[in-house]
Amino acid sequence: MPTLYVAITDHGFGHATRTAAVVAEIQQQVPDLSVIIATTAPRWLLDSYISKDFIHRQRAFDVGVVQADSLQLDKAATKFKINDIRDRSAEIIAEEVEFLKSKQVDLIFADIPPLIAGIATAAQIPCWMAGNFGWDFIYRDWGKDYHEIADWAAELYSQCDRLFRLPFYEPMTSFSNAYNQNQVFDVGLTGGYPRHSSAEMRSLLGLKSKLQPEKFTILLTFGGLSLNQIPYQNLALFPDWQFITFDRHAPELPNLTKIQSQTLRPVDVMPICDRVVSKPGYSTLAEAYRTNVPFICMTRDGFLEAQTLIAGVEDYTDHLIISPEQFYQTNWEFLNAPLIAPLKTPDLEKNGEIAIAQAVKTFFS
Secondary structure, eight states, X not given: OOEEEEEEOSSTTHHHHHHHHHHXXXXXXXXXXXXEEEOSSOHHHHHTTOOSOOEEEOOOSOOXXXXXXXXXXXXXXXXXXXXXXXXXXXXHHHHHHHHHHHTTOOEEEEESOTHHHHHHHHHTOOEEEEESOOHXXXXXXXXXXXXXXXXXXXHHHTTOXXXXXXXXXXXOTTOHHXXXXXXXXXXXXXXXXXSSOHHHHXXXXXXXXXXOTTSOEEEEOOOTTOOSSOOGGGGGGOTTSEEEEOOTXXXXXXXXXXXXXXXXXXXHHGGGOSEEEEOSOHHHHHHHHHTTOOEEEEOOSSOTHHHHHHHHHHHHSOEEEEOHHHHHSSOOGGGGSOOBOOSOOSOOOOOHHHHHHHHHHHHHO
């Protein structure tokens, strides 16, 4: 049986969900494929995107960025944990090469842990990657104290055989081998689509049909780590509006619906929403764009990818850009502000997972 090994960066939920969406499409196009997914992301999260069977291998090959929540970074802890992985890299590579050979893996697909390229080289297995940034891009922006780990990541990325570059990307020039071999391919957005009609979703959540256009429904979603101390008291200022959250620790409020189910995803509720309020995160932005929901995006310091994502918000969506101060220290007047139209008119390609799956299908055929 042909075997695909998928490795996902150990950072939040966004990389996991967008990769799971790609895996689901690959399994549709290559139904006899055996899939192994190496990630510490929880099984329920992967299952919310993937309906067919796969082997879940609990492994982490990087840390991404250590965070207290979806906005607060811990650079020192990040550097410490990456250096620990670097110190153990020979051991990690040897162990994983043995596993890959035992499972007779034919192709590695990753988003986007640097070390997996070194593992693939040692195992002599082709390595394809997908992403809109490499971790060297993030670390190098932190200053000279982090250039050594940025160089380490970039050297590993240079061993990647093929790169699928997602929208809102940085140049990703560290993937030099893929560039030199003309193996860099720009693809469309990746992510999920809603599984329910708007009527079905309102029924599932116990919400009435929307009758008055001036009464909005707002999705508050901030990734797997969420945010500390969300000012939920502001919801009392909008008593006729409906708010939806996946934050299980949110208070019980009359106009707040808390989603507890692990089978429902943010993308499933987006069609019944008038706005998405979020941090700059690729997966949330991609799914909001695919469901045509305006995006209210909070700025984020210290994480350079945010600049490319916010530029994407401004270019392609009806939007507002707000500061953390506007979110945490005001009465959310921004919810009443008029949306800003996108700067660009051309639509983005929305089905990047199909292009990647077709390439995988060609490889195995």
